[in-house]
Amino acid sequence: QETYTWKVQSHWPGSSSSYTDSLVRLQRVLDERTDGRLQLKLYEAGALFKSKEIFNAVSRGILEMGTISPAYAQDKVSVAGIASGLPFAFRNVWEAAYFHQNMGFEQMLRDEAAEHGVYWATDKVYPTEMVVKKPIKSWEDFTSLKIRSSGALQTFLTEAGAAASYIPGSELYSALDSGIVDGAHWGAAQGAYSMGLYEVAKYHVQPALNIAGTDAIIVSQKALDKLPEDMQKTVKDALSEQFWIRTNEYQYKERITLAKAIAEEGVEVNVLPDDVQSKLVQTAQKMWDEEGKRSENAQKALDMLKGYLAELGYL
Amino acid sequence: MSIEVLTLLFFGALLFFLLLGLPLAFVLGGVSVVFLYFTWGFDSFYMVASQIWGTMGSFTLVAIPLFVFMAMILERTGVARDLYRMMHLWCGGLRGGLALGTLGICAVFAAMVGISGAAVVAMGTIALPSMLERGYDKSMALGVINTGGGWGILIPPSILMILYALITGVSVGKMFAAGIMPGILLMVLTAIYILVRCHLQPELAPALPKEERGTWPEKLRALRAVLLPIGVVVMVLGSIIGGITTPTEAAAMGVLGSLISAAVYRQFKWDILKEAAIRTFKLTGMIMWILFAAHAFSAAYQSMGAQELIEGLMNMIPGGPWGIIIAMMVIVFLLAMVLDPVGIMLITLPVFMPIVESLGFDPIWFGILFVINMEIGYMTPPFGFNLFYLKGIVPPSITMKDIYKSIIPFVIVEIIGIGLIMVFPEIATWLPDLFF
Amino acid sequence: MGVITAFMRGVTRLNDFVGRWIALLIFAMFVFLLLEVGFRYLLNSPTVWTNELTQMLFGVYAVMSGGYIMAHRGHVNVDLLHSHLAPRKRAVMDIATSLVFFIFTLALLWFGIDMASESISSWESSYSAWNPPVWPVKLAIPLGTGLLVLQGLVKLLEDIAIAFDLDYYTPEESESEGEQL
Numbered sequence: 011q012e013t014y015t016w017k018v019q020s021h022w023p024g025s026s027s028s029y030t031d032s033l034v035r036l037q038r039v040l041d042e043r044t045d046g047r048l049q050l051k052l053y054e055a056g057a058l059f060k061s062k063e064i065f066n067a068v069s070r071g072i073l074e075m076g077t078i079s080p081a082y083a084q085d086k087v088s089v090a091g092i093a094s095g096l097p098f099a100f101r102n103v104w105e106a107a108y109f110h111q112n113m114g115f116e117q118m119l120r121d122e123a124a125e126h127g128v129y130w131a132t133d134k135v136y137p138t139e140m141v142v143k144k145p146i147k148s149w150e151d152f153t154s155l156k157i158r159s160s161g162a163l164q165t166f167l168t169e170a171g172a173a174a175s176y177i178p179g180s181e182l183y184s185a186l187d188s189g190i191v192d193g194a195h196w197g198a199a200q201g202a203y204s205m206g207l208y209e210v211a212k213y214h215v216q217p218a219l220n221i222a223g224t225d226a227i228i229v230s231q232k233a234l235d236k237l238p239e240d241m242q243k244t245v246k247d248a249l250s251e252q253f254w255i256r257t258n259e260y261q262y263k264e265r266i267t268l269a270k271a272i273a274e275e276g277v278e279v280n281v282l283p284d285d286v287q288s289k290l291v292q293t294a295q296k297m298w299d300e301e302g303k304r305s306e307n308a309q310k311a312l313d314m315l316k317g318y319l320a321e322l323g324y325l
Numbered sequence: 326m327s328i329e330v331l332t333l334l335f336f337g338a339l340l341f342f343l344l345l346g347l348p349l350a351f352v353l354g355g356v357s358v359v360f361l362y363f364t365w366g367f368d369s370f371y372m373v374a375s376q377i378w379g380t381m382g383s384f385t386l387v388a389i390p391l392f393v394f395m396a397m398i399l400e401r402t403g404v405a406r407d408l409y410r411m412m413h414l415w416c417g418g419l420r421g422g423l424a425l426g427t428l429g430i431c432a433v434f435a436a437m438v439g440i441s442g443a444a445v446v447a448m449g450t451i452a453l454p455s456m457l458e459r460g461y462d463k464s465m466a467l468g469v470i471n472t473g474g475g476w477g478i479l480i481p482p483s484i485l486m487i488l489y490a491l492i493t494g495v496s497v498g499k500m501f502a503a504g505i506m507p508g509i510l511l512m513v514l515t516a517i518y519i520l521v522r523c524h525l526q527p528e529l530a531p532a533l534p535k536e537e538r539g540t541w542p543e544k545l546r547a548l549r550a551v552l553l554p555i556g557v558v559v560m561v562l563g564s565i566i567g568g569i570t571t572p573t574e575a576a577a578m579g580v581l582g583s584l585i586s587a588a589v590y591r592q593f594k595w596d597i598l599k600e601a602a603i604r605t606f607k608l609t610g611m612i613m614w615i616l617f618a619a620h621a622f623s624a625a626y627q628s629m630g631a632q633e634l635i636e637g638l639m640n641m642i643p644g645g646p647w648g649i650i651i652a653m654m655v656i657v658f659l660l661a662m663v664l665d666p667v668g669i670m671l672i673t674l675p676v677f678m679p680i681v682e683s684l685g686f687d688p689i690w691f692g693i694l695f696v697i698n699m700e701i702g703y704m705t706p707p708f709g710f711n712l713f714y715l716k717g718i719v720p721p722s723i724t725m726k727d728i729y730k731s732i733i734p735f736v737i738v739e740i741i742g743i744g745l746i747m748v749f750p751e752i753a754t755w756l757p758d759l760f761f
Numbered sequence: 762m763g764v765i766t767a768f769m770r771g772v773t774r775l776n777d778f779v780g781r782w783i784a785l786l787i788f789a790m791f792v793f794l795l796l797e798v799g800f801r802y803l804l805n806s807p808t809v810w811t812n813e814l815t816q817m818l819f820g821v822y823a824v825m826s827g828g829y830i831m832a833h834r835g836h837v838n839v840d841l842l843h844s845h846l847a848p849r850k851r852a853v854m855d856i857a858t859s860l861v862f863f864i865f866t867l868a869l870l871w872f873g874i875d876m877a878s879e880s881i882s883s884w885e886s887s888y889s890a891w892n893p894p895v896w897p898v899k900l901a902i903p904l905g906t907g908l909l910v911l912q913g914l915v916k917l918l919e920d921i922a923i924a925f926d927l928d929y930y931t932p933e934e935s936e937s938e939g940e941q942l
């Protein structure tokens with residue numbers, strides 16, 4: 011029997027909890043369920059391809075598999091902008107999960123990615139939360155912040171009145187430490203913990219800036235087609251199972267990481283005052299419409315989202 | 326083909342074409358392409374283009390042209406020359422005085438930059454002509470610059486320490502704190518070496534003849550020459566420590582400082598600036614093309630299974646905990662002669678760290694050994710990148726052989742330093758334990 | 762033979778011309794970084810564009826340097842063997858090793874074109890908060906590599922002339938052409 015070895019380039023550094031919990035898990039599961047016929051060879055962030063290049067490499071079939079943030083695929087997949095997270099849309103992780111898997115958003119992503127020879131499977135949905143050096147107690151506190159951000163959230167925070175700038179991950183710790191910025195987001199508690207941000211910023215801000223399918227696993231269709239049918243099914247099943255297991259597990263780990271940060275590093279949870287929250291929601295909603303303008307599909311997804319949020323009583 | 330055989334062929338080919346005189350950038354790039362073709366096929370060349378694209382997008386590298394430009398301006402306008410004249414007047418009686426002064430400037434530079442390369446080129450520009458003019462032996466001058474220029478990654482801020490922290494999950498702050506005393510230790514050891522060597526062989530670093538040493542008023546007047554360089558340093562360091570700029574942006578403050586100095590010297594002239602810009606372009610491009618190819622090379626090597634090689638090697642090592650640590654150091658040292666730091670870390674750390682921790686060693690302490698080792702690898706023949714950066718700025722009369730030879734004693738000194746840190750881990754761990 | 766000489770001169774001039782202009786980008790990078798510091802620190806309003814623009818300029822600056830540096834012999838090599846060889850033998854050796862040079866640069870050119878045309882076909886932008894087009898920077902990869910390949914060709918022609926004593930090129934005359942940097 012033939013064995014297949016897939017090169018898998020991750021966008022996670024090895025120290026990121028998701029590298030082990032998501033990728034090494036998948037490697038183990040596929041090994042078990044194919045009786046060793048499908049081997050994943052894992053590469054940490056940046057080893058073969060830089061994160062923003064992984065989608066292209068998988069699309070060309072140079073890599074058989076990769077992990078990305080949807081933000082890196084926005085120019086190819088028009089709904090990826092929505093996948094990477096509209097600010098202040100969902101309030102609970104389960105809502106985002108339901109939107110992806112039960113309302114058909116995941117399928118929309120998958121269809122668009124398929125046009126580029128890529129099989130898309132969201133790894134998990136999870137919140138992105140900020141850490142700040144001094145607590146936000148009022149709207150003035152918020153607008154006087156300098157925040158390290160990236161992508162759509164940077165636009166959002168700027169629109170909302172804070173001073174958001176992009177600083178690469180490698181300079182983030184120093185920037186926060188020396189006060190070049192007063193706040194930052196890098197995932198939520200686990201991300202902040204892994205980057206050592208709690209050493210220098212003691213307030214963990216809630217609610218989340220967004221809750222979204224910020225991590226995705228992508229497979230080259232070419233590579234998938236080469237597998238015998240039974241193994242193709244094994245891979246796809248493992249990926250859909252992965253979404254639920256990881257979404258749930260990630261929430262658990264968020265909670266215990268935050269608890270650890272509170273106990274060991276003296277971190278405090280800073281819940282945004284109501285007026286700050288409602289002002290942020292207003293700004294956010296204006297931004298959503300921009301996402302919709304990207305394509306017909308994006309508009310469709312946005313309408314679906316708005317209908318859903320209305321149903322939940324949030325709009 | 327097994328990874329062991331591939332490794333031998335891969336590095337053999339590198340060495341072969343390098344000796345034949347093909348520039349390093351093209352050797353690294355060409356050999357990667359050939360090996361990628363045989364292990365992965367034609368399409369994998371996309372990876373080479375993609376790595377170059379990634380390197381073009383690395384923000385921390387933007388500091389290179391800026392710091393080089395700063396050094397060029399300081400040199401062209403005469404600020405650097407006056408600084409060296411001052412140093413010569415003040416410690417002219419001391420054999421090796423200028424070499425010591427250069428070391429000091431290197432240490433200050435290291436506190437301003439987080440990458441090597443920029444410091445080597447900048448210090449080569451500023452210090453080399455001044456030392457050679459005053460009759461310093463070229464080996465001594467080159468060695469000092471090469472060794473001191475490399476401290477940028479050991480003395481915080483350091484991009485390599487941040488990377489190490491990101492990959493292994495240790496605290497960046499602790500790594501930075503841990504780098505300080507080892508940095509000072511290496512400085513002291515190197516200074517001792519210079520003083521002893523120059524005392525025994527005065528011809529290496531001639532003292533200023535008595536009658537040229539100048540009177541006190543002259544000396545005091547010469548002191549003015551330090552004001553501008555100190556101003557530049559304060560602008561750069563002050564803006565990093567004061568939370569005004571990121572380390573990369575601080576490089577722009579350095580340029581601003583050098584431009585102000587140029588104005589004070591009445592040398593703020595388009596001709597001078599343009600010439601500085603062109604020399605900066607040439608040196609930065611030289612460094613960047615080496616990095617382009619080096620990144621492609623390390624991606625190619627990783628795709629071939631470099632990590633399995635390291636795993637295999639680690640399984641073969643006998644000799645207890647210390648044997649394993651030393652073997653790791655040797656591996657890092659060898660890899661550092663050919664690969665870029667990110668590549669080395671990605672290949673080795675996932676294999677090393679579980680072992681280091683299970684043996685009960687402190688990962689912070691290990692990280693410091695790791696970084697010093699990479700620094701040594703950078704300045705070790707045949708490939709060490711800093712050697713090539715230095716070659717890019719020396720006058721034609723200095724050959725690669727001169728540079729190769731100059732480095733030997735300095736490497737020995739640094740190895741002694743590593744030995745001391747291994748025997749007395751407190752040198753690295755005391756400060757982080759104190760602060761955190 | 763006149764054609765070859767003209768080609769060699771032309772390529773070297775082109776690289777010189779391009780290099781002299783691109784070199785000035787250092788001023789732009791400096792100004793933009795400084796601006797960002799000013800905006801953020803003094804006005805407390807960081808911009809979304811300065812650092813990213815600086816980054817893009819840097820990419821162009823770096824990748825476009827290859828040909829210019831080659832024209833000025835700035836790509837560093839190990840001269841252990843070189844320095845002991847007569848010019849003719851050295852030229853023969855350089856002709857042989859140029860194979861490795863061309864393998865690298867042509868592979869890069871090929872996939873650089875591929876990458877750039879893909880980027881242009883979708884007018885790729887960065888999707889950062891500023892969201893500028895990035896295809897011009899990607900386009901710089903094949904352009905810069907192309908200039909390097911051309912200059913490599915010039916070097917090869919020089920070496921062939923030296924090795925076989927052909928008269929379209931004499932080393933002395935061109936030595937004075939490039940200024941000492």
Ligand SMILES: NC(=[NH2+])NCCC[C@H](N)C(=O)O
Pocket residue numbers: 026028138159160195196197198200201202
């Ligand atoms: N789980 C994580 N560590 N996620 C990292 C997210 C990083 C992302 N670039 C941000 O700005 O937040």
Ligand code: NA
Pocket residue numbers: 434435436437438439440476477478479480481482483
């Ligand atoms: Na440093």
Ligand code: NA
Pocket residue numbers: 660661662663664665702703708709710
């Ligand atoms: Na090296």
